[in-house]
Amino acid sequence: MENSTTFKIFFGDEIRRFSLSNIETLTFEEFREKLKKSITQYHDEMKVHYEDADKDKIVVTSELEWKEMISHLSQNQTGKLSLIKIWIVDNNKPYFKDGTVEVIGLISETKEPIENEQSIQGKILEAVTRLFPGNKILPYHVPSFLQNAINVTTTGNAEAKVDINVSELFDSINTAALDLLGSTEQYALNKARTLFESLQMLQPEDSHVYYNLACVESLSKNAEAALQFLRTAFQKGYNDIEHMNQDQDLAYLRTTCVEQLNELIQSTNSNDKVEEPVKVEEPVKVEEPVKVEEPVKVEEPVIDPNHKYASQFQQLQEMGFQLAASTMECVLDHHNGRIENALSDLM
Numbered sequence: 001m002e003n004s005t006t007f008k009i010f011f012g013d014e015i016r017r018f019s020l021s022n023i024e025t026l027t028f029e030e031f032r033e034k035l036k037k038s039i040t041q042y043h044d045e046m047k048v049h050y051e052d053a054d055k056d057k058i059v060v061t062s063e064l065e066w067k068e069m070i071s072h073l074s075q076n077q078t079g080k081l082s083l084i085k086i087w088i089v090d091n092n093k094p095y096f097k098d099g100t101v102e103v104i105g106l107i108s109e110t111k112e113p114i115e116n117e118q119s120i121q122g123k124i125l126e127a128v129t130r131l132f133p134g135n136k137i138l139p140y141h142v143p144s145f146l147q148n149a150i151n152v153t154t155t156g157n158a159e160a161k162v163d164i165n166v167s168e169l170f171d172s173i174n175t176a177a178l179d180l181l182g183s184t185e186q187y188a189l190n191k192a193r194t195l196f197e198s199l200q201m202l203q204p205e206d207s208h209v210y211y212n213l214a215c216v217e218s219l220s221k222n223a224e225a226a227l228q229f230l231r232t233a234f235q236k237g238y239n240d241i242e243h244m245n246q247d248q249d250l251a252y253l254r255t256t257c258v259e260q261l262n263e264l265i266q267s268t269n270s271n272d273k274v275e276e277p278v279k280v281e282e283p284v285k286v287e288e289p290v291k292v293e294e295p296v297k298v299e300e301p302v303i304d305p306n307h308k309y310a311s312q313f314q315q316l317q318e319m320g321f322q323l324a325a326s327t328m329e330c331v332l333d334h335h336n337g338r339i340e341n342a343l344s345d346l347m
Contacts, residue, residue, distance in 0.1 A: 005081045007031075011039050011088045023081050028066035029143070033187070039088070044133045044141045045097055047089040052076075057087060063144040097136055124164060127198040131173070137162055145176035173199055181215055181249055189220050207236035215249035223256040224330045230261075234268055241265055312339050 005023040009016040016038050020026055035042045049057040050069050053076050060066050074081055128150070129135050131143060139152040139160040149168035153161040177195035180188045193216045199209045210233035217226035230244075230253070244250060244265075254261060304310065307325070309332050316328055316339070332339070 006083050007034075008083060008085045009035070009038065009088060010086070011042070012090070014039075023070060023084075026070075028060065028063045030187075031066070035088070041090075042088060043097060044138055049087040049089060051085055051087075061141070097134055097138060123201060124166065124169070127201040128164060128169070130194065130198060143176075145172050148172055170199065170202055173202075177212065181212070181219065184219075186220065189216055192216050193220075205236055207233045207238035210236060211238050211244075214253070215247065218250045218253040221252055223253055224326075225333075226250070226253045227257050227260055228327065228330055231264060234264060239268055241268065309337060312337060315339060 003023075004019045004021045006017060006019045009018075018034060018038055020031070020034065032042075032044060032048075035048075048060045050060065050073070052058050052072060058065075058069070060069055070081070073084060077083075128146075129137055131146065132138055132141070137150075137152070137160075139154055139162075142150050142152060146169075149165045149172045151163040151165070153163075173195050177192045177199070180192035180195070183189065193213065196209055196213045196216060199206070200213070203209060210229045214226045214229035214233060217223075217229060230250075245254075304325075307313065307329075309329055312332055313325065313328055
C-alpha cells in the first residue's frame with residue numbers, strides 16, 4: 001500500500017496488525033477508532049504506549065503526545081515510518097466509563113458560578129457528554145478541542161470533579177466542527193454533525209448552527225435534510241445569500257434542489273425588500289401603508305395509519321403543524337423519531 005504504515009499492536013498475549021495511510025495527518029482519535037474495530041476489548045481509558053529510541057515505554061494520551069510520537073519515530077527511522085509498535089495496557093482498575101459523572105460547577109466568563117446553574121446544567125451536560133465515547137465524560141480522555149472549556153480533577157477511585165467553562169464551550173466546539181467541514185471523509189462529516197448538534201442544544205436560536213448543519217448534510221449528499229436545515233437557518237435570521245451561493249459546502253444542494261433554493265432566496269429577498277416612496281405632484285395625505293401578507297396555501301397532510309411515524313404526525317397536527325408528510329418524515333428521521341427533538345427544526 002502506497003504511503004502506508006504498519007501498526008503492530010501488543011494487547012495482552014495477542015498481537016494484531018493493520019496498516020494505515022498518510023501517517024503524517026493521522027490523528028490520535030482516528031487511530032483509536034481503528035483500535036476499537038480491531039480489538040473489541042479496547043476502550044479509550046486503556047493506556048497506549050510506544051517504545052522510544054532508548055527502549056522506554058512512553059504513554060500517549062493526547063493529540064499532542066501522538067504528534068510527538070510520530071515526530072520521534074520518524075527521526076529514529078530516518079523519516080519513513082514503515083512500522084510502529086504499540087502496546088495496549090489494561091490496568092485492571094475501576095474505569096470512569098463504568099461509573100457515574102456529575103458536573104460540580106459551571107463557570108462563566110468571569111470565572112464565577114453562573115446563575116440558574118441547576119436549570120441549564122442538564123442541557124450543557126448532555127451537549128458535552130455526547131462528544132465523548134459512550135456518551136460519558138472520561139477524565140483522562142478529554143478531546144483536545146475541549147481542553148480550554150473543561151477542567152477535570154480526579155478526586156479518588158474512579159471519582160472526578162468536572163468544571164465546564166460555559167463561555168469557552170461554544171467557541172471550542174464550533175471551531176472544531178468547522179475544521180471538520182474541510183474533509184471529504186464521511187467519518188469526519190459524521191463527527192461534524194455531532195458537534196453542530198451539540199451546538200444546536202446549547203444555542204437553539206443561532207441561525208449559523210442550522211446553516212452549518214445544512215452544509216454537513218449537503219456534503220453527505222442528504223439533500224432533503226440539508227434543505228430543511230437551510231429553511232430553519234433562514235427562519236432563525238440567516239440572510240447571507242451571497243455567501244450561500246458561493247459556498248462549496250452547498251454545491252450538491254444547489255444542483256439537486258434548484259427550484260426549492262430559488263424559492264427560499266426569493267422569499268428572503270421579498271422580506272428584506274424596502275419599497276421606494278411614491279412621488280406625487282400635488283401634496284396628498286398618505287396613510288401609512290399596511291403590509292398585507294398573501295394567504296399561504298397549506299396542503300392538508302394525509303396520515304397513513306400504517307406509517308412508522310403515524311402517531312408523531314397526529315401529535316404534530318394537533319399542535320398546529322400543517323406540513324407535508326414528507327417534510328415531517330425527513331425531520332423525524334434526522335432525530336430518530338424523537339418528536340421533542342424535532343420541534344426546534346419544525347418551528
